[in-house]
Amino acid sequence: MRVIEREYGVDYWTMWRLRYRRSAIRDIGVSVYMKLKGAYEAECQRQLQLLGRDIETIKAIADSSADLVDAAEALVREVRGG
DSSP, rough: HHHHHHHOOHHHHHHHHHHHHHGGOOOOHHHHHHHHHHHHHHHHHHHHHHHHHHHHHHHHHHHHHOOOOOOHHHHHHHHTTT
């Protein structure tokens, strides 16, 4: 949670309350929601980049026509929208 605070500007205690005391929170502000949404989208993009690098590494050391490699590439294309 400290990393999220440092990298995306979401207050640590807001994250803590969302995680451990969710019933005590009536609503969150739009700015907090937008920061959380931005953090989520950035993490999704980071994970896609890591998956792309992993696919390239596997292609270099294994048979590039493997079914799992094809499935992973299809997943990345689908998520990226093309």
